[in-house]
Amino acid sequence: MTTLIVGQGIAGSILAIELLKAGIDVIVIDDGHLQSASKVAAGLMDYVSGKRLTKSWNSDVLIPYAKQFYKQLEQELGTSFFFERPSLRYFSTKEQVDFYHKRLEDPKFEGSLTKRNPPHLYDAMLHNDFGACIVEGSSVLNTPSFLLACKQFLEQNNSLITEPFDFDSFETLEKGIRYKDILAEKIIFCEGYNVCKNPYFKGLDFRLSKGDVLTLDIADLPQEFILNKDKWLVPFNSMFRFGATYEWKTINCTADQQGQDELVNDLKGWLKLNYQVVNHEAGVRTAAKDIRPVFGFHPDYDNIGIFNGFSSKGVMTVPYYAREFLKSLQSSDNKLSSEINCKRLFLNRIHH
Ligand SMILES: Cc1cc2nc3c(=O)[nH]c(=O)nc-3n(C[C@H](O)[C@H](O)[C@H](O)COP(=O)(O)OP(=O)(O)OC[C@H]3O[C@@H](n4cnc5c(N)ncnc54)[C@H](O)[C@@H]3O)c2cc1C
Incomplete structure (x- = not known):
């Protein structure tokens, strides 16, 4: 049946x-x-997440399984929607830098957090006030x-x-x-x-949060990394998706000015390059307590x-x-x- x-x-x-x-x-x-x-959704899968650089729940089991699943499905459906790429993680506070050094000592983060810095050419593209590192093992589903x-x-x-x-x-x-x-x-x-x-x-008891996302055309930014500084810049077709906001009071899928203003403002403090906003969307995350x-x-x-x-x-x-x-x-x-x-x-x- x-x-x-x-x-x-x-x-x-x-x-x-x-x-x-x-x-x-x-x-x-x-x-x-x-x-x-x-x-x-940005479609990101990452072993390290959040402002405190914590290990994502059960990620050692979930991520390898998911990677294998998406790759196999791509083959079966004869199309492509999944890619693996390292991240550049930019720190936004001194506290985050301290977390980073602590995590480097923790074997749980072996294979993901590295001591390597972003390539120098990124200094001309992104503000880097507190330092940054390369994170391995990240991947993206083009949703x-x-x-x-x-x-x-x-x-x-x-x-x-x-x-x-x-x-x-x-x-x-x-x-x-x-x-x-x-x-x-x-x-x-x-x-x-x-x-x-x-x-x-x-x-x-579901907790709902709205997230706004912009699609940006940033002609001079290479697509070799996923970029993260509390918010993410994710390669998306030949452009980038930038997000996301967390709004807990107004719950709907309407892309509104407040969401766009927050994103544009955050981008100003990070991206040095010119860009164009091509699209603005919003969705709602659903979570149990x-x-x-x-x-x-x-x-x-x-x-x-x-x-x-x-x-x-x-x-x-x-x-x-x-x-x-x-x-x-x-x-x-x-x-x-x-x-x-x-x-x-x-x-x-x-x-x-
Ligand atoms: C801005 C944002 C960024 C995100 N980024 C990431 C990320 O980088 N990585 C990550 O892992 N997750 C991310 N998420 C979370 C991720 O999007 C969700 O975990 C996931 O998409 C939930 O999928 P779902 O199928 O449960 O729900 P949904 O994607 O919401 O799908 C529900 C579907 O059901 C349809 N539907 C609902 N009601 C009805 C009805 N009555 N009749 C017919 N159809 C109906 C809807 O139209 C929709 O197509 C993000 C979420 C948001 C909002």
């Missing part, structure tokens, strides 16, 4: 592909990326290219319907679910921040599932957990670790 997936962001796309590869019929319903974090390749793959398999999901046309049956004239065994919601409007999952993925099945409906909560790390996290989700679907006991099982959020559900 069929599994219905709602949402074709990174989460829905990869879950659908894993299920199809395992021989499970899938239909994905997506509204044409109307509210998509994936579409605007629009990836989403397009997945969309085409799903279309070729007659597995994609482009429309907003209509809850009035949905019902649970004794065995399975019905959506319009589709009978399916299960439905799995991968709706990103739209989960907050989902009648089965709303009230769960504990910043762990949220998946599994509803405690009251064992055929209504969720795959969400990927916060600002969907690119590295989704491939591994899509496989874990598939494994749990294939096993008879459906066991999921309590660390990521959506049932943990129902314990603190807010009832409206």
Whole structure:
């Protein structure tokens, strides 16, 4: 029988592909990326993240798995959307420099943080007040290219319907679910921040943050590095994506002046070169309070599932957990670790 997936962001796309590869019929319903974090994401995967240069959670497991996954998928789909490239990490405070020296002593950072400085030619391009280093092991998913390749793959398999999901046309049956004239065994919601409007999952404690991103044409900046100074400059086609803001109060996908002003202002203190703003987009990150993925099945409906909560790390996290989700679907006991099982959020559900 069929599994219905709602949402074709990174989460829905990869879950659908894993299920199809395992021989499970899938239909994905997506509204044409109307509210998509994936579409605007820089697509970065990095072992070292944040202002304190911390090691990304579980990155020694998640990143190698994700790299292998994207490379193999590129081959299978005959297109390219993934590249590996070192980062130049510019420090923005003295405190960050101290963290850097501390981390250099820590074996956890071996293979990622290095003692090497950016090449001298970058001195003419970027302000460097507190120093910088090269970070190895970074990679980037070109998310629009990836989403397009997945969309085409799903279309070729007659597995994609482009429309907003209509809850009035949905019902649970004794065995399975019905959506319009589709009978399916299960439905799995991968709706990103739209989960907050989902009648089965709303009230769960998700933390939402809006992020604005600019696409910049910086003709004189080479594309050999990912650049990072609290915000990132990521090679994107022949240009760069620059972002992102974190806005916790106004939650929507509208690229607004406030976001653009913050980004332009930050860029002024870093980039010495001329540039042109080519595009401005915004998306919303969805995270559980504990910043762990949220998946599994509803405690009251064992055929209504969720795959969400990927916060600002969907690119590295989704491939591994899509496989874990598939494994749990294939096993008879459906066991999921309590660390990521959506049932943990129902314990603190807010009832409206
Ligand atoms: C500015 C910004 C920068 C980011 N940078 C990075 C980064 O560098 N690296 C990284 O790993 N992560 C990054 N992230 C986070 C990353 O984008 C997310 O973790 C990931 O994209 C989440 O994917 P998703 O599929 O869960 O949700 P989404 O990408 O939001 O996908 C949900 C999809 O479902 C569709 N949908 C929703 N509701 C319905 C409905 N009712 N009917 C039909 N369709 C529906 C939406 O239109 C969308 O296509 C960033 C996020 C933002 C906002």
